[in-house]
Amino acid sequence: MINTKIFEHSAIGRLLLADKAGRYLIAVLLAAMVLVPLCNLIMPEGSFLYVPTYVVVLLGKYLCYALLALALDLIWGYCGILSLGHGAFFALGGYAMGMHLMRQIGERGVYGNAELPDxxxxxxxxxxPWYWYGFDNFFFSMFMVALVPAVLAFVFGWLAFRSRVTGVYLSIITQAMTYALLLAFFRNDMGFGGNNGLTDFKDILGFSLQSDVTRCVLFALSALSVVLAYVLCRAIVSSKYGRVLVAIRDAESRTRFMGYRVEHFKLFVFVVSAILAGIAGALYVPQVGIINPGEFGPINSIEIVIWVAIGGRGTLFGAVIGAVAVNYAKTYFTGAFPEVWLFMLGTLFVISTLYLPKGIVGVVTQMRERRAERNATSTPEQGAES
Amino acid sequence: MKHSHVFRMLVLTLSLLFSLQGVQAEQVVLESEADSALLLNQLISASSTSDKINLINLIASSNLSQRSAVLNALQDGQLYYTKSDEKLVYAITHPDGYQITSVISGEDLGVIGNRKVRKISINNELRAVLRGVLAELSLRSDDVAERLKAAKDLIRSPAAEFLPAIERAKAVETSARVLESLNIAAAMVNLNSDQQLLRLDAIESFRGTLDTDAMSILAGMQLKDSDGNYTEKDDLVRESAAAVLTEMRSKAEIYKVIENTFFGLSLGSVLLLTAVGLAITFGVMGVINMAHGEMMMLGAYTTYVIQLLMPNYIDYSIIVAIPAAFLVSGLVGIVIERGIIRHLYGRPLETLLATFGVSLILQQAVRSIFSPLNKSVSAPSWLSGSWEINGALSLTYNRLYIIIFSLVVLLMLVFLLKKTFVGLQMRAVTQNRAMANSMGIRTGWVDALTFGLGSGIAGIAGVALSQLTNVGPNLGQSYIIDSFMVVVFGGVGNLFGTFFAAMSLGVANKFLEPFAGAVLAKIFVLVFIILFIQWRPRGLFALKGRSVED
Amino acid sequence: MSAVVKSPGFHSDEIQSMLYLSGVTKSFDGFKAINNLSLDIAPGELRAIIGPNGAGKSTMMDIITGKTRPDTGQVRFQDSIDLTQYDEADIANLGIGRKFQKPTVVETLTVWENVELALAGTRSVMRALFHKLSAEQADKITDVIQLVGLKAKTGDLAGSLSHGQKQWLEIGMLIVQGPELLLVDEPAAGMTDHETMETAALLKEINKDHTVVVVEHDMDFIKALDSKVTVLHEGSVLAEGRLEVVSANPRVIEVYLGR
Incomplete structure (x- = not known):
């Protein structure tokens, strides 16, 4: 194994030292980040090790979802804020990226207008429209990818947390928020392409979005983003701030009477989470090639909650595992048995909330604990127990 | 031949009379078919215009059953007679000549060559007379709707020759609405006269009415031509028209407000129906039931199935569907409560997730059983049509019924909760579970029943929705967010709050629509509620006090 | 943020009263939970407040700690600070600690982490993010855990503690918060007789450095506290004085002690 001493020299290293599952996760992600592009670009097409481009794109998509799930777990798992509108932040980040890609099309559109999208x-x-200004600039657009979700999260969170809207009420109004945005983005007058959204992108920073290399780079960036986001989230929840979040989740009143301004703590984490979701959306759009108002759909946001719940909330790596596992299952079943998928998903939901409140991660932990217990007590009395 | 002689005398006398006075109420009573035939056949022989006019008036004032048909055919140039045996026929062009039908017997006489029939000719003078006579015939109809339609037609094509007919009709008209239309028709005619006084009177008579044609005529008088001159040269007339127009418009404005309110209330009633079940499951029990929309969907599909089962009684199937939908959705609700929600009390977020899973399963189940395509549920005939109150205001029956229906559902629910033993138990359990338990109430059973009640009401809402929207697997989803908004806005656990919230949101939505458009109006309402919750996190009519603050 | 002025240290001679309530009224839907209530707690005092259910004890606590705003009346802390202008977090930072009736500790954190969170210090988001515990602070946490008798449980999750232990942990959390005034709501509820007596002793110990107001039902506990007693009834003060005096008051016997 890796020599643990190298970890002790940095703050992040010490953080990971205490997080075994996180170390494995990061190792897997970093390996994928290198190996998947290599297997796509270098291996010959017929080879056993060849990874087809569509798989690269699919995996990239899963990683964007994983990043989104991390963002939700940060607020739901650690602070008890169940947002049913996190898809909105994801979509806003995606739209910011889409607007940049749209401007990059330039004269190559159907109408050949250099200034205006088709x-x-x-x-x-x-x-x-004025709000499209600046999106021809890549760095401005990337800034907007973070800023727009952050501003929405700040305004919404400032209002909601200050007024102490909590629990299911908060969930319901976050859902209303994304629903209102869904309706708004459907309107042609909004200037975001209405029903069809933004699509037919050509290239990013001069690299064709259709080329395998670009796709591999986007995949690698997605993997890297998940790693960085994971480390960031782990750092947050391991700090004293993270413990205040847990205190808010489990005893909000107590935390207030301890003198903490609960609304500030919630607002900060909500904004961080929204930015992560926005970045996920921005990585997602160039890989799938389209962003439309459907991404604001309340159902999409609820699906994010499903990933986290099934993976195991409040663990961070559970969110990543849940997002990938559920989406892999979705891809497989909607292809193989489209009729069955919703039955499966629905049943999975019911069963996971009823019997697996801690998700996949919880089951694994439980099994390992039991094994450890058995090993510990595998002395004389063991026979009497079973 | 005796008959014939007497008849001729009669015709002559009456002709004289009519030429002076026009058509009166039925005066010519024909006692036999032979008499009718005699009269009608006069049309073939009459040659001069004045003879024809007399004859037309005579037919119009007779009790002939075919009088309208004959005169209309004459007007439209479809009245012919056969050259061979001089039979009066209706003729419709046909590739081989004419398809003819006997006027007197109504017998189909087949197709006949072009040259074997001759048209009963009319000229412009006769056409004018026919128009008047036909209008008057409609005005004398026994059917109020037909009289009203005739009067409205007259408003649209005012002509001086109708004036006597209008005046006569006014004298005997009993329906106030027809009379108003007749007055307007007369005024419209007078407006075209060249006498200032008549015109001023006519304008004055529009005051207090809401006729859109009259308003557009008056508005037209205020226009200027390309040279900047008023099209209406008479200043006095124009100014008085302007004054009356302003008054009419402000009155129409009031009715517009009433109409918008009505639309708003009917939208609010839909919201109320969809939300009131949720007010029970969420408001009273505290269960976030994301499958609430699917309960409505089940209700709508139940309506569809009931209609398939009784195809010959479409008008009544919806009445049967109401209890059926209540039972279906209610039973499904009880199963969900016993199977899932029971294990999740006190964990609202988990409940939300589990019931969302249930909603996915139900949607897919419906999709698998009924196909993903929308089903159409036909509306019973008594739901169509509208109640016309005046020119500016008419209320459609389906909207009216849905308002009444939602109120009835709400009142029955309030009655059930407040006045029955089951309701008492429900309230006891939700307020103090431990106490209720120790008093011997089977709380588990009451929970299931309460949840079943909320779900059943959602099913009833589904019956109503099947009349308003497509019945498909996604029906529930489109209403669930609105329903939650209503309950949260009204204040959880308060049925009156739910009622008030539904109605005010419905009305607000309808008043915003003209300015903002339907989608933007909805967005405004959503944003409003989001902001409102910041101000009153527990809704409009929240329970106050310490107990609910923790 | 409101300007939170830390008062000069406890035992300061300038302060006449630590907590002063005058003519406070609060009603919920027409029901007067607190009716013209007046109360004066001197610095360093240990005061017991008793009263039957619904006498307004919890509402009074809510008003003092900023959870509920009174309809009318004055609520002053250390003579000059008008508490009705502040919210819970402000008031906690001003130096008023509150223990709930039901023990509320963060069950998913350890005993150590619970006390660490409560430890006095800046409460800002950024400080919390980059916080590092100093040796001094660690010592203080250890001391307090020792004081409330949970040393053996330092690394255990608070959720695994017994009911009584949770009460003590909460009291410990209040102490490290460094308040001038402690409001303690029914600390003995659900405790064994032995634990009750220990709790009374603990509060008297705490009273050496802090002003303490205790709301309680348990008469043995009140006796053990041996302090001035205020009897609340229907939202206002019925009687006040030493327990022996108060329990001799016929009105008090009628509404409370007699039952």
């Missing part, structure tokens, strides 16, 4: 020409618009 859908605006189609709507007989003559000028670029």
């Amino acid at each position: 859908f605006m020409v189609f709507l007989n618009w003559t000028e670029l």
Whole structure:
């Protein structure tokens, strides 16, 4: 194994030293980040080790979902804020990226208008709306990917947490928030492509989005983002701040009477989570090639909750595992038995809340604890127990 | 031949009379078919215009059953007679000549060559007379709706020759609405006269009415032509028209408000129906039931199935569907409560997730059984049509019924909760479970029943929704967020709050729509509720006090 | 953020009263939970407040700690600070600690972490993110855990403690918060007789450095506290004085002790 001494020299290292599952997760992600592109680009097509491009894209998509799940676990698992509208932050990040990619199309659109995206020409618009300014610049756009979700989260969170809207009420209004955005983005007048959203992207920073290399790079970036986000989230929840979050989750009143401004603590973590979700959306859009209002759908947001719940909330790595596992199952079943998928998903939900409140991670931990117990007591009396 | 002689005398006398006075109420009573035939056949022989006019008036004032048909055919140039045996026929062009039907016997006489029939010719003078006579015939109809339609037609095509007919109709008209239309029709005619006084009177008579045609005529008088001159040259008339127009418009505005309120209340009633079940499961029991929408969907599908089962009684199937939907959704609700929710009390977020899983299963189940396509549920005939109150305001029956229906459901629910023993137990359990338990109430059973009640009401809402929207697997999803908004806005655990919230949101939505459009209006309402919850986190009519603050 | 002015240390001579309530009224839907209540707690005092259910004890606590705003009346801390202007977090930082009736500790954190969170210090988000525990602070935490008798349980999750131990942990958390005034709501509820007596002793120990107000039902506990007693009834003060005096008051006997 890796020599643990190298960890002790840095804060992050010490953090990971205490987080065995996290170390494995990061190792797997980093390995995938290197190996998957290699197997796609270098291996010959017929080879056993060849990874087809569509698989690279699919895995990249799962990783974006994993990042989104991390964002939700941070607030739900550690602070008890069940957002049923996190898809909104994801979609906003995605739209910011989509707007940049749209501007990159330039004259190659159907109408050949260098300034206006096709859908605006189609709507007989003559000028670029002010809120599209600057999106031709990559760095400005990336800034917006974080800023727009952050601002929405800040305003929404500031209002909600200050007024002490908690529990199911908060969940319901987050759902209303994403629903309102869904309706808004469906409108052509909004200037985001209406029903069809933004699509037909050509390239990013001059690299064609269709090329295998670009796709591999995007995949690697997604993997790296999940690793970095994981470390960030782990650092947050391991700090004293993280313990305050847990205190808020389990005894909000107590925390207030201890003198903590609960609303500030919630607001900070909510905004961080929204930014992570926005980044996930921005990575997602160039890989799947489209962003449309459907991403704001309340059902999408609930699905994120499913991933985290099934993976195991309040563990961070559970969120990543849940997102990948559920989405893999979704890909497999919607392909093989489309009729069965919703039955499966629904049943999975019911069973996981009834019998596996701690998700996959909880089951694994429980099994290992039991084994450890058995090993510990595998002395004389063991026979009487069974 | 005796008959014939007497008849001729009669015709002559009456002709004289009519030429002076026009058509009166039925005066010519034909006692036999032979008499009718005699009269009608006069049309073939009459040659001069004045003879024809007399004859037309005579037919119009007779008790002939075919009088309208004959005169309409004459007007439309479809009245012919056969050259061979001089039979009066209706003729419709046909590739081989004419398809003819006997006027007197109504017998189908087959197709006949072009040259074997001759048209009963009319000229412009006769056409004018026919128009008047036909209008008057409609105005004399026994059917109020037909009289009203005739009067409205007259408003749209005012012509001086109708004036006497209108005046006569006014004298005998009993329906106030028809009379109003007749007055407007007369005024419309007078408005075209060249006498200032008549015109001023006409304008004055529009005051207090809400006729849109009259309003557009008055508005037209205020327009200027390309040279900047008023199209209406008479200043006095124009100014008085402007004054009356303003008054009419402000009155119409009031009715517009009433109509919007009505639309809003009917939308609110839909919201109320969809939310009131949730007010029980969420508001009273504290269970976040994400499958609530699917309970409505089940209700809608139950309506569809009931209609399939009784295809000959579409008008009544919906009445049967109401209790059926209640039972179906209620039973499914009880199964869900016993199977899942029971294990999750006190863990609202887990309940939310588990019931969402249930909603996915139910959607897919419906999709597998009934196909993913939307099903159409036909509306019973008594739901169509509308109640026209005046020119500016008419309330459709389906909206009216849904308001009444939602109120009835709400009142029955309140009665059930407040006045029955079961309701007492439900309230006892939700307020103090331990106490209720120790008093011997089987709390588990009451929980299941309460949840079943909420679900059953969602099923009833589904029956109503089947009349308003497509019945498909996604029906529930589109209403669930709205329902939650209503319950949260109204204040959890308060049925009156739910009622008030549903109605005010419905009305607000409808009043925003004209300015913002339907989608934006909905967004505004959502944003409003999000902001509202910041202000009153427990809703409009929240229970106050310490007990609920923790 | 409101300006939180730390008062000069306890035992300061300038302060006349630690907590002063005058004419406080609060009603819920027409029901007067607190009716023209006046109360004066001197610095360093140990005061017991008793009263039957519904006498307004918890509402009074809510008002003092900023959870509920009174309809009318004055609530002053250390003579000059108007508590009705602040919320819970402000008031906690001003130096008022509150123990709930039901023990509320963070069950998913260890005993150590619970005390660490309560430890006096800046409560800002950024400080919490980059917080490092100093040796001094660690010693203080150890001391307090020792004081409330949970040394053996330092690394255990608070959720695994017994009911009585949770009560003590909560009291310990209050002490490290470094408050001038402690409000303790029914600390002996659900405790064994032995634990009750220990708790009384603990509170008297704490009273050496802090002003303490205890709300309690248990008469043995009140006797053990041996302090001035205020009897609440229907939202206002019925009687006040030493327990012997108060228990001789016929009105008190009628509404409370007599039953």
